[in-house]
Amino acid sequence: MRIYPNAKINIGLSVTERRTDGYHNLETVFYPVGLRDVLELNREEGPKRVCYFENTGIAIDCPEDKNLVVRAYKLLASAYDLPAVRINLFKTIPFGAGLGGGSSDAAYTLKALNEYFELRISEKGLENYASRLGSDCAFFIRNRPAFASGKGDVLEDMALELDEYEIVIVKPDCKVSTAEAYAGISPAKAVFNLRELNLLPLTAWRKQVKNDFETTVFAKYPAIRKVKEELYNRGALYASMTGSGAGVFGIFPKGDVVLDTLQGNIIWRTDRSVK
Ligand SMILES: C[C@](O)(CO)[C@H](O)COP(=O)(O)OP(=O)(O)OC[C@H]1O[C@@H](n2ccc(N)nc2=O)[C@H](O)[C@@H]1O
Ligand SMILES: Nc1ncnc2c1ncn2[C@@H]1O[C@H](COP(=O)(O)OP(=O)(O)OP(=O)(O)O)[C@@H](O)[C@H]1O
The missing domain is CATH 3.30.70.890 (GHMP kinase, C-terminal domain)
Known part of the structure; x- marks a missing residue:
């Protein structure tokens, strides 16, 4: 299957507190935008719980096992008996840009695996998995304009429409x-x-x-x-x-x-x- 993880922008961002876990509490509004990566995910023959990963487009500067796509697969494979998959990530959202591209890749990988292998994980369940991968990740599960607090993972839908x-x-x-x-x-x-x-x-x-x-x-x-x-x-x-x-x-x-x-x-x- 082919999916298109999109970027986000932050409209306003206040860092309100330093937390004891090394993170910060913040308040922000996330707004999804149409700049997208392309992620191709298919079942592969071979031993279970293996993710064969390929990155094309912009080259990501971290080892494969640190890639958020691979980490998303491994997180679900630790709870479900997942078959092997081959994933190609064609990267167009730049990293180090505040656009949440890696977080979106991770969240979309969770959603894709849930659908492809019919795991029946609820939206809330997917958000919980996503927030274990990165503070921005949970937003991309619903992928709707939201006010965020906590680490960025406590989300409240916001009626905000910038189409005009x-x-x-x-x-x-x-x-x-x-x-x-x-x-x-x-x-x-x-x-x-x-x-x-x-x-x-x-x-x-x-x-x-x-x-x-x-x-x-x-x-x-x-x-x-x-x-x-x-x-x-x-x-x-x-x-x-x-x-x-x-x-x-x-x-x-x-x-x-x-x-x-x-x-x-x-x-x-x-x-x-x-x-
Ligand atoms: C700047 C934002 O993009 C605003 O939406 C996000 O807060 C960043 O979220 P993210 O990239 O998903 O960040 P993570 O991968 O969870 O964390 C990277 C690093 O950023 C810092 N970090 C991140 C989120 C947060 N609420 N407090 C933090 O202090 C921590 O040092 C952490 O080790
Ligand atoms: N699929 C991925 N896409 C992009 N970066 C990834 C991916 N997987 C892991 N990474 C790592 O994450 C780092 C980027 O994270 P960082 O949070 O600094 O930037 P960002 O993409 O601008 O996102 P954010 O908006 O969340 O701050 C990259 O330098 C890379 O090492």
């Missing part, structure tokens, strides 16, 4: 490690309650909605700040770094968006009419 806008995602030429970004942060109470994001007109987001990682990440990688400024200069109603960076997104009114000098770094946009 164009979203542009830009990736400056640098990578930010998630762990490094968290290490640079001083947790603080959220200044805006993101649970109420959908009650605020989009034009007011610029003043009220912040990503806490921007301060330290921009100081280290000025190119990321520059991209955000350029998106505003070109008419974005709202622009922000996503997650811990380096990806930046802009939300534009539909129509006449001119992005000329940013062209080389645009990795995805809603609508091909963007010039």
